[in-house]
Amino acid sequence: MALLPCTRAPAPCSKKYTVLESKNLPTGAEALLIALATPAPHGLTGIPVLLWGKPGVGKSSFIEGLANDRLRVTTLIASIHDPTDFSGLPFLENGQVRYAVPEWVSDFDQSPDGILFLDELSTAPPSVQSALLRVVFERKVGFTPLPGGVRIVAAANPPDLMVGGWELSPPLRNRFVHLQWDIPEQLYIRSLTQGWEGGQLPRVSAEDHARRLAEWKIRVGGFLRLRPDALHGSPDENRYGFATPRTWDFATALLCTCDLLGYRLGDGQQQRVILDLVTGCLGEAAAIPLIEYLTNLRLPDPEAVLAGTETVDITSLDDAELYVFYYSLNVYLLRALESPRLVPFSLKYLQLAEEVFNDGRRDIIFVPLREMARAGWLARLSATASRAGTQEQGEILEQITRVFSDEAFNEFVDVLA
Helix, strand or coil: CCCCCCCCCCCHHHHHCCCCCCCCCCECHHHHHHHHHCECHHHCECCCEEEECCCCCCHHHHHHCCCCCCCEEEEEEHHHCCCHHHHCEEEEECCEEEEECCHHHHHHCCCCEEEEEEECHHHCCHHHHHHHHHHHHHCEECCEECCCEEEEEEEECCHHHCCCCCCCCHHHHCCCEEEECECCHHHHHHHHHHCCCCCCCCCCCHHHHHHHHHHHHHHHHHHHHHCHHHHCCCCCCCCCCCCCHHHHHHHHHHHHHHHHCCCCCCCHHHHHHHHHHHHHHHCHHHHHHHHHHHHHCCCCCHHHHHHCCCCCCHHHCCHHHHHHHHHHHHHHHHHCCCCCCHHHHHHHHHHHHHHHHHCCCHHHHHHHHHHHHHCCHHHHHHHHHHCCCHHHHHHHHHHHHHHHCCHHHHHHHHHHC
8 A cells, every 4th residue: 555645645745755665775875865955943854864774785885885076974883983073172262162163063164965974883882973973964074064965864773782882872773764784695696796885875955855745744643642652762763763752853854755765655666665764753552553553544645635636525534634634635625725726625615614514523624724814715715715706706705604603613713823
């Protein structure tokens, strides 16, 4: 079954992208490339990745092999650096403490797209780990930001092979998506005669991602509405990634990128990559039920429903599906506020609301309706209706009256106000 709603055709923007699937890449490589292509918060690129793998399985060579004329890769062995190499060296100037940035930061001056590769991270002492906290998540060395296109990748040996190393602190662990890296024996045997296949970093439009991300936030929010206990996971019970609001943001952004790249659940290889990414953010206890929920979520295309090119039987949707569907309608209706689609979209939206009310499930859509009203939708719709023909204006006002004069609805709004 598709990761996107099973009744929806592939999104138009997915034609611009291609699935990265290859049988000739190490285990973990596809997921790594997806994470590095994902737009991150605050205008940055790439979700920070921590690769866990045995010594000698090609973690470093694969990362360094991604370098090209447009992408600089700088490798640092964290354990042989001082904390000031990541936080900046303080010095006094004109009575103020300033921070001198280390030489490696200038590597990215001429190549704003790049990868900072922190190798052997588990050999870094706690003082260096603390200095890395801001570098990994905010991409800042002291108070100096790295270019927005610089991704962060780290590599470490599994905990059972950490001889003389240090456990990673929970705050540092929580700044990464954790991926398992390995070379299957058949791949190694093939490489002896045919060589290694290099990775190809995809390009994902930040604009496409931002538009689609709104829908994915709704889907993930629908799951957390059912399972609020899943928001936080225990770092002690999860060896690698664990759930926090930060890593839920990571997982949502990664699901969105998988969507844009055409990855779907139900396909064996693609399903494994999606699950690896989500597990690397949240841990298995949260990831497995989330993927199951998304797989079984039956939703029509909200934009097609509003446009009248697709129909939906409200009574066929369960409460969780109805909640997600109605929030998804909000996304497209808000985008139509300044367009000619406002009136037809609104009429369909109000008609569906009335169907939900008649189905006795007002409470499921009260919050989405209230948020639309607070966003100025009704004021904009009324102004547009006043310029429309008499018949259309009467139909709009009649629909608004039927929905928003509902006694139960208004009582609910008064409680939440």
